[in-house]
Structure formats: C-alpha cells, structure tokens
Amino acid sequence: MDPSDANTLRRMAGLATPMALRVAVTLGLPDRLLDDAATADRLAEELDVSPVALDLLLGHLATLGVVERTSAGYRTTEFGAHLCAGADGGFTNLLLRLDSAAGRAELAFVELAHSIATGQAAYPRRYGRDFWADLAEQPHLRETFDRQMTLRFHEQIPQIVAGFDWSRFTTIVDVGGGPGTLLAAILTAHPRLRGHLVDVTADARRTLRHLDDRAEVTVRSFFDPLPAGADAYLLSDILHNWDDEHAHRILARCAEAARPAGRVLVIEPVGGRAGTDMDLAMLVIHGGRERRVDEFRELAAPHGLVLDTVTDLTGQRCLLEFASAG
Numbered sequence: 544m545d546p547s548d549a550n551t552l553r554r555m556a557g558l559a560t561p562m563a564l565r566v567a568v569t570l571g572l573p574d575r576l577l578d579d580a581a582t583a584d585r586l587a588e589e590l591d592v593s594p595v596a597l598d599l600l601l602g603h604l605a606t607l608g609v610v611e612r613t614s615a616g617y618r619t620t621e622f623g624a625h626l627c628a629g630a631d632g633g634f635t636n637l638l639l640r641l642d643s644a645a646g647r648a649e650l651a652f653v654e655l656a657h658s659i660a661t662g663q664a665a666y667p668r669r670y671g672r673d674f675w676a677d678l679a680e681q682p683h684l685r686e687t688f689d690r691q692m693t694l695r696f697h698e699q700i701p702q703i704v705a706g707f708d709w710s711r712f713t714t715i716v717d718v719g720g721g722p723g724t725l726l727a728a729i730l731t732a733h734p735r736l737r738g739h740l741v742d743v744t745a746d747a748r749r750t751l752r753h754l755d756d757r758a759e760v761t762v763r764s765f766f767d768p769l770p771a772g773a774d775a776y777l778l779s780d781i782l783h784n785w786d787d788e789h790a791h792r793i794l795a796r797c798a799e800a801a802r803p804a805g806r807v808l809v810i811e812p813v814g815g816r817a818g819t820d821m822d823l824a825m826l827v828i829h830g831g832r833e834r835r836v837d838e839f840r841e842l843a844a845p846h847g848l849v850l851d852t853v854t855d856l857t858g859q860r861c862l863l864e865f866a867s868a869g
Contacts, residue, residue: 644688664830712774723747
C-alpha cells in the first residue's frame with residue numbers, strides 16, 4: 544500500500560478530531576476565544592477542567608486551524624469562528640454540542656456494528672431507550688431537536704413553499720410538524736388555506752398564533768387516529784426516522800384519515816439522491832433510512848396509496864404525492 548494512502552485512511556478513521564471538535568464546541572471554546580485570547584491554565588480554571596488535558600485539546604485544535612497560539616494564549620481563528628454559536632444561525636454549533644439531541648445521537652455511531660448486524664437502531668443499545676423516548680424524558684433534548692429542525696429547514700422553506708402548488712388544497716394536516724415552521728410558511732403564502740398540526744408537543748401554538756383562526760394544533764401522536772377529511776396530509780422528514788413497521792403504521796393513519804379523496808404528501812431526502820452518510824445516520828439513530836422512490840411506492844401500496852408525482856423541491860428533498868387507489 545502507498546504510505547500516503549495508508550495515512551489518509553488512518554486520518555479518515557480516526558476519532559480524535561471529530562470528538563475534539565465536539566468537546567470544544569460543548570465547552571464553548573470557539574466563542575470564548577473569539578475576541579479574548581487566553582492560556583490553557585486560565586481557561587481550565589474558568590471551565591473547571593484539567594489544565595493539562597485542556598492544553599492537549601487546544602494543541603490539537605491548533606493543528607486543525609480552529610485556534611491559534613498567540614503571546615496572550617489561544618485565540619479562535621477565522622476558520623474556527625464557523626463553530627461559534629452565532630455562525631450559520633447556530634446550526635453547526637447545535638449539531639456538534641454533546642448536550643444537544645443531535646450531538647448525543649451521533650455518539651450512537653460507536654455501536655454501528657450492532658446496527659449492521661441486526662438492521663436495528665444503535666441508539667437504544669447505547670442509551671437504554673429509543674431516540675424519541677429520550678427526547679420525551681429530557682425536555683432540553685426536545686428543545687434542541689426542535690431548534691435543529693427549524694434551523695435545518697430555514698433556508699429550504701422558501702423553496703418548499705414555492706416549489707409545489709399548495710393552493711390546490713383548502714385544508715392541510717401537518718402530521719408530526721414539530722414547531723410548525725413549515726406549516727406557518729405555507730399558510731402565510733396561501734391566505735385561503737387552513738392548517739391543522741398534529742404533534743406530541745404543543746410548541747407549534749406559538750409559531751401559528753399569528754394566523755388567527757386558520758391554524759389549529761392537536762397534541763397527539765401520529766400513531767393515533769388523525770383528524771379526518773382534510774385535502775392533504777403532510778409528512779415532512781418523518782418516515783425516514785422510522786423502520787418499516789412504524790412507517791407502515793404512520794402511513795396507515797394518514798390513508799385512513801385522507802380517504803376517499805385526500806392526498807398524502809411526503810417530503811424527504813430520497814435514497815440515491817441524498818448523502819450516504821445520512822443513510823447510516825438514520826439507521827444508527829432511528830433504525831430507518833433514506834428510502835428510494837420504489838421503496839416509497841411499495842411502502843404505500845398496502846394502504847391503498849398510489850404514487851402520483853415526485854417533485855424536486857431542493858437539492859436535498861423531494862415531495863412525493865400519493866393518491867387513494869380506490
């Protein structure tokens with residue numbers, strides 16, 4: 544083997560760098576050192592951590608170009624500033640924090656071998672309960688997850704709203720819509736449209752309150768019966784969070800509520816178009832995956848749903864529209 548190839552593979556496989564970045568962000572180092580350089584001893588006293596160990600961490604961050612050594616101590620570089628809480632709306636910072644839902648979830652990758660052997664999520668193996676139960680038990684995790692979803696969709700929402708003819712409908716149920724950011728944008732763009740959001744938390748009431756009587760929120764699981772009779776039932780980034788068994792249950796509820804003429808709209812990354820790393824993330828965290836178009840078609844068929852159209856909304860997400868076969 545070419546020595547350079549071996550070195551490249553070792554760097555790719557190494558855990559030191561990704562964990563160093565996550566610990567740095569969790570400790571708040573990029574923000575702390577942005578405008579005020581400090582020594583490892585001073586920082587260690589502020590953070591109540593080992594000064595020797597912290598100096599080792601900062602030394603590695605310096606080799607990565609995240610911080611630099613100055614006469615006054617370590618300081619965040621222009622490159623490292625991308626890790627600050629205010630950069631890109633805080634999205635990267637939130638994803639890397641070990642005390643956030645996303646940062647905690649990614650640690651389940653250490654159990655990837657279990658997922659590959661069984662096809663099941665690794666998250667419960669690491670934490671003793673599944674991702675959603677963990678969020679329910681720890682409100683701060685739920686808050687960071689909802690914030691992550693809002694930030695992730697922030698730049699894509701205008702494309703999602705503009706890329707599909709929502710005006711065809713008069714009523715839409717957002718199934719598992721979380722904080723309600725997407726539904727609020729759709730209703731704002733279409734004043735004649737009414738919306739109903741169903742989720743296990745009531746957080747969306749704050750987001751939708753400015754829409755007067757055009758928006759309603761029901762605190763309920765999407766495994767329970769859904770409000771019936773709407774023109775469309777929207778599942779945005781929902782099915783890839785679940786294995787086939789649970790995805791069937793969700794689609795069954797949507798099909799049940801949508802009959803006879805309602806549509807089921809699925810917005811998700813589609814397998815083969817999304818990054819392969821997301822396939823593994825969905826497997827490890829949820830036991831799910833980014834399904835291909837044919838897999839969506841097969842998943843929907845037992846529930847009397849036929850795939851009508853596939854619309855590219857963004858570089859990451861498609862909208863699959865299903866109609867009743869009856």
